[in-house]
Every structure is written in structure tokens, then in C-alpha cells.
Amino acid sequence: MTDPKTPPLLQVEDLRVSFGAGAHETRAVDGIGLTVERGRTHGIVGESGSGKSMLSLAIMGLVPDSGRIASGRIRLGGRDLAGLPYREMQAIRGKRIAMIFQEPMTSLNPLYTIGRQLSEAIRAHDRRASAREIRNRAIELLRRVRIPSPERRVDDYPHQMSGGMRQRVMIAMALSCGPELLIADEPTTALDVTVQVQILDLLRELQDETGMAMIFITHDLGVVAAVADEVSVMYAGRVVETGTARNIFEDAQHPYTLGLLGSRPRLDRNLHRLPTIEGAVPPPFDLPPGCRFEPRCAFATPDCAAACPGLRPFGGNHLAACFRAPVKEIAR
Amino acid sequence: MDSVDRRDFLLGLGAGGLVLAAGPAAAQATPAQGGTFSIGLQDSLDTLDPTFSIQFAERRILHLVYNTLVSIGTDFSVKPELAASWEIENDGLRYVFHLQDGVSFHDGTPFDAEAVKFNIEHRLDESVGSPQRSRLDPVIDSVEVIDPLTVAINLKTAYPGLLGDFADRAGFMISPAAVAKFGEDFGSNPVGTGAFTLTEWVRGTSVTLDRNPDYWEDGAPYLDRIVFQTIPNTIIGLQRLRVGELDYVDNLSPDDLRQIEGNDEIKTEAFPVGLWYSLQWQVDKAPFDDLKLRQAVAHALDRDRINQIMMNGQANVANSPTPPGLWWSTDAPYPYPYDPEKARALLAEAGLEGGALTLTTPSTPIYRRLNQLVAEQLGEVGLSVTLEPVESSQWYSRVVSKAVNFTPMSWSQRADPDGLFYILFSSKGHANTTGYNNPEVDALLDEARNLLSPEERKPLYTEAAELIVHDLPYVPLFFSASFAAMSQAVDGVILTPDSIPRFRYVSKSA
Amino acid sequence: MTAVTLRRITGLTLIAFVALAGIFAPWLSAFDPNASGYDILYPASAEHPFGTDDLGRDVFTRVLYGARISLVIGPAAALIVALIGIPIGLVAGYAHGRADQMIVQVIDLFIAIPAFVLALIVMAMIGASLPNLVFVLGLVMWPEMARLVRGQVKSVRERLYIEAADAIGCSRTRILARHIWPNIMHTIAAQLAITVSTAIFTAASLGFLGLGLPPPAADWGGMVQSGFDYLSLNPWLSIAPGCAVAMTVMGFYLLGRTID
């Protein structure tokens, strides 16, 4: 899977994103590592507040002004993006890494036609293109995301489109410069179930066409199962378990992963389920001293409250951060 | 602020005894030619039609655009202007004027006897509504054109002030043709015979006058252009004078002069006779119908202190309506010296201790200052005074309509005693706004009006003045000190005792 | 400390400063604010911190006493605004349909009239005095208050529990007093502080145009105006009362401004 000669497309190492300073410092992302190979899809799973969106913003170089990348590296094809100034990131954003967001209803500027917003994305990385050329490319992009009669819709305003349509526009915008990596941050969460399926299909088809890699962020394991090659599970700013989709879905080691799997509604199997995980992700300014999942963990021992477990291998690239792993046996 | 003009100049026949310092007119032998003369103007202008003009500031412009029938000098003497000479016939009931030859209006129409007749009858015409009508109508019977350059005016009654009026607003000659042409808009399109013509009037900002190349007086005018620029107050006027944006600013108090002390490029001059500042009230109406109250107020006022504070001590405290140095001046002692004890005693006698008075306060800074001092001093003898602000432009009409009972006042000095005495103190005087009616004073003034020689008239005015000062229709306060400041390059500004500077013969060296 | 708290504290400090200056004026200055003197238009000195005015009065003293006038005008005008604007706003906010529409029309009509211009006209007509000034300020400022109160009532009413209270048959006054008023009180209080600041600001502007309190009242706006003629002899004559206006206005403004 991994070709030792060429580096992976994206390699995140020990990334920390902090807000505030000194005693008030909080880490939204705390020492995360992540590898995305070309053409593959890496799913990131976690509840809201787990830091998965901040991770994606950090990769985009869009950490809000109040925060910063405190340490770590984000290598894109070998080049470290962490700490690059906004201006230099400008050439990479949209061009090599593109992103689509959770809320299609608000992710388009209500004052401009979608054509104009698409053109802006194209022109940002191709200053020589003529207006006509750009417009044709915008229409072509709309066609590629299966928007009917794109010649007409290109002049529509966002409020004239449905949520699913807007998400297609967002995808078109992300594809406009042929990115190597697409970060999709909960792209289907806000949509109806039928539309969700359409969008996922579309993404998969487009990935086949273009060969781009994808980071697919979601809290929905079902969606991950449908799209991801590799999966990382995040909890309170850290990766607690990572591996291939098969590793995670069939051989989960971490109690949190198991909890997530259990809380997923499964229609196909009527298995005895773990109880839904009680409580919520602790906020970054109020983390427990030891394992961050310890307060909610059914398997916790006093040791868990004393120190924070690191990732341990469980065969191949399958890693999990739990003192008590594997826990499946215990559960049984 | 606007100030309604009532410093009307009433000139008498016998201005004999009075000699005031001559203006700077004669200072330079050959005036420099050309240039623009910029004047700071504090008051607003409403109209340049002399028929309707009531704003004091308008008249300095009227004197440039128009000529008067006769004029007055700095010594109060009557001089020829449009009338080259005149005779008074029929015991002062008929005036015959011989006009200058070859004078024409700016529109090219000739100035002649018909024009004079039109001008006077225009002002007398009730449908025109000139504010001068009430003044002229009781006096003028008819106007006769004798020949194109001779006009006679027949009077209903002897009136020593007629020539004075003709040196003033009633004497400005306007073009009959232009009146017919512009109608109600004549005030914005003035046409006269004067040394300058109106070029542009940006209301509220500036008035630009250009030299009249066909002006009839030899040599004059010397300037190419005169610009009046509106200034909001004296400080800004002086500032602009200092930087050279203006050449001339006036209406300056002694305090204002402190701002330009030691500036070599600016010279200052005092107006020859100041305004007579006083307090007036209605003597036929409560509470001021009580002489004791009037006397108490007079005793309560420390006029030296007022002079010191307002005029830096440079004004003359007034003991009567007449300043010292005129032939009808008296040195009778003022019967109501500053004496708060006596004032309190008089109030007690009148049963008015702790009384409350309302003093009308026009929005002019000088009245505002004066009234606050008056209120303070009357407060010290137990009279509480409320100051009631009135917009300056509304103020005098309220005084005339007797809507105002207690107010400060100021009058400019006249060349003839009949001027002020008759209009203010005779029960028939048109500017008698106090309701003062003393038959003795009336008789004295009527008698003096029909006498010619100062020697005969002086005792009558002296007696009248004593009665008036005793009766206190006015409390005399002081004769103000007022200054003009101008660039050293300027020559020929004439500061007349009527407080209207004349700019017609101004020249400016480069 | 949040920005709002900081602003409130600054505002209260300024108001307290001005109020104390007004209250303790006789102790802070040995002069009578209305007593003339022979030192005309003196520049600032140890004896006269802001110099003297055109009647030889101590400007510092007059600025101190001026605080008393401003602190009467502002709150008194705000009281009138409250008495007219709040009831009308409450009624309009609670009324439905036509009644509400009509009141809103009236409020909108009044709001269309520029407040300052209206104040100018009315002051010129009825003449300057303290009660007239307060009346005029109240007259021109109530529509803003009425509009605010109406909007607040409407938004609180939209919340479900009022409908519920309606449904269980609470009387309207009871609903207003128990449910609506506590929710809008704070906004109204803040608006009143703003009203005080606007009133003082407007009164000073009228005074500057010569339509304020008649002399010799130590009216800040009037002092600025009469000092204008002597800016080069003693600039404090205008600047000191002008700064006093700014301080007081700012005090109430900071107190009332709850948004960023």
C-alpha cells in the first residue's frame, strides 16, 4: 500500500492547535498524526467538539485569528505547510487542497450568483483565463456535479437553489482547480437522507474520475463505512484509534470506537449493543488529567485517570490509544 | 447677528459749532489705483433696495452702489452729493435742489429731477410699503420738477431733519427704469449711480462690487473691486485680517483690539462718536410708571463698573443723551449717582423690595453682556431680574409694538439735537417707544425746532435734557468705544460719526 | 472584565465626576458663577484655571455650576420621554392589527421629522427657559423610545410562554407586569441612559445656536457660543464647557450602550 519511494500525499505529524496562551492555553487539536495516500479516502470520525473540524482548518491554513498551530508538521507531498503565512497558503488552498463544508445553506455568499462564486475560485488560481473561458469552465463544472441545465443555473443566486443543489455547487467549486486533496467536512450532515446518498455517490464518482485523495470528516460511522479506505477516530483533540476501514469496523480496539459503533443505528443486524456513551466530549479547557475518555469509559481503571495512553499497534497500521485494549474480550 | 437699524441720521441745518477729527480721507495726495479691497461683514444682508433696507450693515454697501442726494462729513456738516446745491425757502417749508449734471444710473438712464421725484414718491406710496414712509409722509407734501436738473420739495411742516434724511436712506437714488424692470427683485439687482456696481451676491457668503468706470466724481473710485465677506464673529475677522484674507474689520471692542496688539501690519482707528447705550422702559405702564422704581434702578447701576468691564474703561459714562463736546452739550450733574443704599430706600418707599423684573435681551453679544451686568447690579439691591432672550432681528419691532417693557437700547448721535430729542422724547416722536409724555418737554422741543441759531436753541435743549434725565424714560449708561482695524496698505476709509464707514474713496497700495 | 462592564464603569465614573463637580461646586471654587469682575478675558492661571470670560467671571466656576443644569435637563427630559414613549410603546407592542398599525404610523410620522430641526423650531417659538427646554427635548425624543419599547414587547411576546399565559386567561396588565416588563426592563433602562446623553447633547447644541437657557445661566452650550468670539484670547472659554458636555454625554452614553 505504501510506496516507500514516494512520500504520502499528506502527512500530519504531532499537530497541535492552541488557543490562548500560558495558563489559559487550550488545545483544540493535541498531537495528531494522520497520513493520507494519493487517491485514497481517509475518514475522520468523532463527535462534535472532538477537534476534527479544527484539524481540517489547520490543514487548510485557516485556523481562526485567535488560535495558532503550536507545533507539528503538515506535509503536503513533502512540503511542510504548518506555519506558512496566509499569502503562501493562498496558492495551495483551492488549488491543491480544496474543502467543502457542512452547511450548504450558508456556505455560499447570498449576494452573488453561483457563477460568480465559481469564477472567483477558478480565477484565484488562473489569472490568465478570459471571462468567457471562466464562465464556460464554471458551466462545465456544474455539469460535472450533475446539475441540470447548468447554462441557466449558473446565473442563479444561492437562495434560488435547494440544499442538495448548493452542496453540488460547493463540490463543483472545490473541484474547480483539480485539487489533489479534498477535505469534506460533514458534507452530507445537513441534507435529507436521499440527497445524502446522491452526494456521496457523486463524491465517489468524482474521486474515481480525478484520482484525488479525500479526507472525509463525519460523526456518522455509516457514512464512513460507505466511503473511507482508512479511518481515524478522534476524541477531545486526539486520535484514539486509526487503521483501515476493516480494522475499525471489524476489529475496533478502543472503548470509544466501540461506543460509537454501538450507538450507530444498525438495521441490518440485531446485535446486542453496547449502551450509548453517556456524557459529552470534555471541552478543551477542561480536560481530565489522564485518558480523556476515562470519565465516560465503562472499562476505566484508576490507572486510566493517572496518565494519558499513547497509540499502540494492533497489527499493521492499526493503532489504538488505550491501556485496556483490546477490550472486546472484556466486553464479552 | 442682525441688528435692526435705528441709528438713523437726522441732520440739522445748523451744524455750526461741531468739529470732529477729520477722517483719513485727506491723508494721501495721489491714491494708488486698482486692487481688491476685502471687508469682513458680521451682519447678514437682506436687501440692497434702499426703499426696504432696514439692516444696518446694508448701508455700507448702499453707499457704494448708490449716491445720496446730500451727504455728511465727519464733522456732521452737510455736503453736496447728487444735489450740487440747494436753497431753503418759505421758512423752511420748501427745499429746492440743483442736481449734478451728467450723472447716469448704472443702466445708462439719466439721473434727473424726474428720478428724484420718482424716488421720493416711491417711498411715500403706501402700496410699496417702504418702512421710511411713516417718517416722510407726515413731513413731505409734494415734489415738483422745475426743470430736468431742478427739483423742489414742499413740506407740510418745518422739519430740520430733512437734509439729514436725504443724506441717509431716504436720499439713496435708485433707477426708476430698473425698478420697473426688476420689480420685487430690485433688492437683488440694485441699480444706482454709485461708484461701484454689484457683480455678484452669494447670500450668506460674499458681496462683490466692481468699479463703475463711468462714475461721475473725478478720479474716484480708485479700487477695481470691493468684496464683502461674511465672517461669523470678530475673532475670525481679525484672524483673516492677520493672514491677509481681509483688509478691513470693524465693530471691534477694546477687548478685541487686544488680539492684534503689536501687529505692525495692522492699524486701528476709533469711530469718532460712539453709540449712546441706555436702558429704556415704558413709563406709562406698571411697574415702571413709578418714578421711585426708575430712580432706584438708576441709583443701583454702577456705570463706571459697566464701562470698565465692557469697554475697558475707554467709553464715556453718559449723564444725558448728549455726549460732551457738542454745542448743545451740558455739564449738568447726573442726579442719580451709584448709591445702592439709596436705591434700596427708594424701593422700600415704593413698596417694591424684592421685586422681579424681566429685561429683554437681544441676541447681540454686547447687549447680552450689558444685561448680565445690569441684572447682577439690580440683584444687589434686591431686584431679581430675568433675562428674556429675543432674536435681534425681532427685537426692535417688539420694542416698537410695545411688547417689550424693559430693554437696553443704543442710538447713534445726530448732528442736530432735534434728531434724537424729538424722535425719542417728544410725545409725537416716531421713535418714542417709552410712552414718555411730558408737556413741558414737548413745548420746549417744538419751540427749539423752529429756531435757527444754536445760541437760541441751546438753553431750550439744556432745559429739556434736565427734565428728561430727571424723569428717566431712559437710564443713560455710556457712549461706546468702537474700533476699526485695517491693513496698513489701506487708505481713505472714512469713519463717520453715524458708525457707517464709507469706502467710496478707499485706495490700496500694493 | 468584559468590554460592557468596562464601559459601564467608565460611564459611571464620568457621571459621578460631573455630578460631584456640580454638587460640590461651591466648595470647589471660591467664586460666584454669576459675579462679574474687572479681569476680563484673562487666560488660564492658577487663580482662574480656565481663565475668565467677557464679564470677568471665572470660567472654571461656571463650568462646575453648569453641571447642575445639565444634570437636571438630561434626566428630566428622559423622564418625559419615558412617560410618553414607554406607555405608547407598550400599548402598540401589545395591541394587534389596526390599533398597532395606527400607533406605528404616528410613531413613524414623528420619526420622519428630524428631531433637532423640530427642537429648533419649537424652541424659537415658545422661547427659552428650563421647563420649555425640557419639554421640547421630551417632545422630540419620545418616538424613538416608543419604537424601541414596541419592538421589545413584540419580540418578547413571540416567545411561547406569553401565548401560553394568554391562553390560560391571565389579564393583559398582569401579563405585561409579570412576563413582559421584567424581560424588557434592562433594554429600556439602557435606552434611557442613551436618552439622557442625547438630551444633554441636543440641549448643548441648541444653546450653541443661541436657543438654550437665557443668560446668565451657566449653560454649557451657550458658554461655548459666547466664547467663540474670543478663541484667541482665551480658548478655554469655549473648549472647557465643550469638553464638559462631551464628558457628560459620554458618561451616559457609555452607561447605556450595551452592544459592541
Place this chain on the structure above:
Amino acid sequence: MLNFVLRRLMWVLPNIVLLTFLLFAVVTNWLGSPASMMLGTDASPEAVAELNARYGFDRPVVVQYLQWIGNAATGDFGRSYATRQPVAEMIGPAIPVTLELTFWTMLLAISATLVINSIPVGKHVVGALTTGISIVGVTVPNFLLGATLISIFSVSLGWLPTTGWRPWSDGIFTHLQHLILPVLTLSAYYFSTFSMIYRAEYRQVEQQLFVRVAEAKGISRRAVSFLHVLPNAILPLVVYIGTSIGNLVGGAVVTETVFSIPGLGRLFVSAIARYDFPVMLTMGMITLAGVMLMNLAAELILALLNPQIRL
């Protein structure tokens, strides 16, 4: 759109008529006979009576008003009592003056508001600074600011002319030189109010997802601020300017007085002071019409900016 404008105008006209009628009635009842004002002080009762009859001042207020509004509709606003000029001639030259003053002021205030509050760099410092300036700006009276500016730049430094207004014909430089201080004075207040409204909205808009999206496209910070945040954040400002233009008039009145600018504000003040009724009335009407037209203009601009609003 046209329909909307017409509908709104239909609504504006009766309002103006109603308000001017109120003004008319109040003024005629309070001020007494306009005839005595026109004739001056020493008018005889006969003359007053004659003039009353000639101008119809003896008729009922409603009749007089109808006549006035009828004449006004044809552009004849009567003659000033004080200057005897046709009112239209007096007001005519003042309109461009005030419009120009307003134009520069608005240009400065709005562009300063938008630029200063949209610059993507140094937000904390700039933000704190503008908040401070805004608070000072809305609380410092115009006359104080004007007096201070005059005393510094004109009296002490002598850099700029103190007051006054010069027409374009005096040269562009002179003309603009006289505009600097009044425009600065007036825009300080506007900048402050505008800034407060704009900043609050800007911060809200900045949080919107589409701003993130725009950044993710790889366009510059400046483009994000000015092309995406600004056009959205400006909308409440447009509404504010439209609805509060009347209150902004007050500042113009004071500023024109401080700097002796012959604009509408000063004309209005002097007309009020002299009870120059025809001028007052016409000015009142112009002001009201201006306020209502600005409201309308604001709505139209809003509709142009925001495709979601349909008129």
C-alpha cells in the same frame, strides 16, 4: 421595482402634505399676522389690512394652505418676508452647497468606515482604536470639534482658512481648502455612528460559513474582506443611513453655523430666528421630502445589493 417606487411615493406625498399643513397651521396661529412681518415695524393698520387682503392672510388656514401647496406644486414657494426674494431663489443656491458638503462628508465617513473596519490586518489594535474613536465621535458635540479644529489649524497654525465657503469659480484648490475642516468635523460624527453599526455587523458576517468558503478558495484576505464580508455587512448601514438621515441634518445645521457655510442648515436657522415663515415652511418641506426620499433610496439600494429582496 417601478411599481414599488410609485407605491412608496404615493405614501410619501400625503405624509409631506400632512406635516407641512401641521407646520403651516402651527406657525400661522402662533406667529400672528405675516403682514406685520412683511411691512416692518411702523406699518399702519390700514396697510396691514390691505396686505392681508392682497395676500389672503385673512382667509382660513386651510384655504391659505391649499393655495400655498398649489403654488408650491408649480415651483412657486412665495417670497421671503425678510429679504423679499422668491424663496426658491434663496434656497436654490443653498442646495448645491449642502449637497456638496454632504457628499464629501458621506464619502469620507463611509469610505473611512468601510476601509478602516474591513482591513484584515491588525484587527485587535484597529478595533479597539475605532471603538474608542467612535465613542468619542458620537459624544463630542460638533461645535466643540469645530472650535478645536479652527483653533488648532486656523488660529494657531494658520494652515487652513477659518471659515467660509468659496465657489468652484474661485479655483478648485481654494474651494476644497475651505471644505476640509467642515467636512472633517461633520464626518467625525458620521464615521463614529457608521463604524459602530458596521463593525457589529462585520463581526457577525465574518463568522458566516461563506467567508470560510471564500478563504478556502485561495483568494487574498483583502478580497475576502472587501468582496465577501463588506457587501454583506454594509446592508444594515444602508438601512441606518436611510432612516436616520433626518437626525444627521442636525449636525449639518451646527456645522454650517460654526463654519459660516451658506447651506440649507444655516438658511433654516436664520429663517427660524427671523420667523421668516415662507422660507421655514419650504425648508421644512424639503427636509421632510429629503428624509422620505432617502428612506426610499435606502430600500432601493438594499434591493440592488441583496438579490433576496424583491420589490
